[in-house]
Amino acid sequence: xxxxxxxxxxxxxxxxxxxxxxxxxxxxxxxxxxxxxxxxxxxxxxxxxxxxxxxxxxxxxxxxxxxxxxxxxxxxxxxxxxxxxxxxxxxxxxxxxxxxxxxxxxxxxxxxxxxxxxxxxxxxxxxxxxxxxxxxxxxxxxxx
Amino acid sequence: xxxxxxxxxxxxxxxxxxxxxxxxxxxxxxxxxxxxxxxxxxxxxxxxxxxxxxxxxxxxxxxxxxxxxxxxxxxxxxxxxxxxxxxxxxxxxxxxxxxxxxxxxxxxxxxxxxxxxxxxxxxxxxxxxxxxxxxxxxxxxxxxxxxxxxx
Numbered sequence: 001x002x003x004x005x006x007x008x009x010x011x012x013x014x015x016x017x018x019x020x021x022x023x024x025x026x027x028x029x030x031x032x033x034x035x036x037x038x039x040x041x042x043x044x045x046x047x048x049x050x051x052x053x054x055x056x057x058x059x060x061x062x063x064x065x066x067x068x069x070x071x072x073x074x075x076x077x078x079x080x081x082x083x084x085x086x087x088x089x090x091x092x093x094x095x096x097x098x099x100x101x102x103x104x105x106x107x108x109x110x111x112x113x114x115x116x117x118x119x120x121x122x123x124x125x126x127x128x129x130x131x132x133x134x135x136x137x138x139x140x141x142x143x144x
Numbered sequence: 145x146x147x148x149x150x151x152x153x154x155x156x157x158x159x160x161x162x163x164x165x166x167x168x169x170x171x172x173x174x175x176x177x178x179x180x181x182x183x184x185x186x187x188x189x190x191x192x193x194x195x196x197x198x199x200x201x202x203x204x205x206x207x208x209x210x211x212x213x214x215x216x217x218x219x220x221x222x223x224x225x226x227x228x229x230x231x232x233x234x235x236x237x238x239x240x241x242x243x244x245x246x247x248x249x250x251x252x253x254x255x256x257x258x259x260x261x262x263x264x265x266x267x268x269x270x271x272x273x274x275x276x277x278x279x280x281x282x283x284x285x286x287x288x289x290x291x292x293x294x295x
Contacts, residue, residue, distance in 0.1 A: 004232070007205050008227065030175045041148060046172055061196035064165065076159040081156075094279065132283070
């Protein structure tokens with residue numbers, strides 16, 4: 001069965017001096033959030049951007065897929081700390097995404113953890129939706 | 145052109161079916177500790193937690209709104225107001241598991257001095273220029289339903 005998730009943005013004015021608002025999302029989990037071109041292309045100044053939201057979606061999707069894979073392999077995670085860094089070049093688009101994870105996973109070694117992380121990076125729905133990004137890297141390690 | 149980076153961080157605890165995560169906007173601080181979990185991701189839309197797909201929908205709506213504002217400005221008809229709704233659809237694809245199969249955009253625009261033909265052209269260019277539309281289109285459908293409102 002298909003799952004749908006929606007969000008709305010209201011924008012007023014031109015690109016450079018106008019301002020937008022991502023309205024409160026249907027789940028109620030966040031919003032309203034302000035967006036502007038200056039905060040997207042220069043310093044964020046407390047405002048989110050499409051690229052930061054993509055980073056949030058990707059790090060969340062990756063964490064969930066990895067926890068699923070680890071549990072399926074008989075070594076469920078106690079804690080995974082993931083991050084995604086999206087690099088955006090205006091006029092070109094998103095050029096790379098760097099995923100990183102540090103995991104606390106009893107009973108697994110580094111090699112098996114890296115293999116599970118690689119599978120999660122390839123298989124999570126956000127990764128496949130963003131497969132056209134030129135470079136997606138992964139740094140996976142166990143918490144020492 | 146400058147390279148711009150944006151970071152987000154997630155902490156996840158437990159296995160996927162019973163575990164829970166929390167999502168933080170690390171670059172801007174605009175949001176922090178957003179909860180999400182597997183039930184909220186696959187449940188009906190009355191979930192009270194966010195999900196990766198809801199975040200993608202927010203990214204697409206914001207990206208497209210900026211792109212359309214840029215194109216209308218280029219045409220010397222900057223918008224008074226744009227309302228953009230993005231709906232990200234995930235479905236199980238045989239042999240491939242869960243996939244984003246579509247992102248559907250619904251746009252209402254109040255633009256003084258534009259007409260239907262010029263607006264349709266600006267919408268087409270905005271789609272081509274929105275980085276997220278271009279990425280999604282490589283593996284899924286991007287559908288746009290755009291309406292110019294008379295102001």
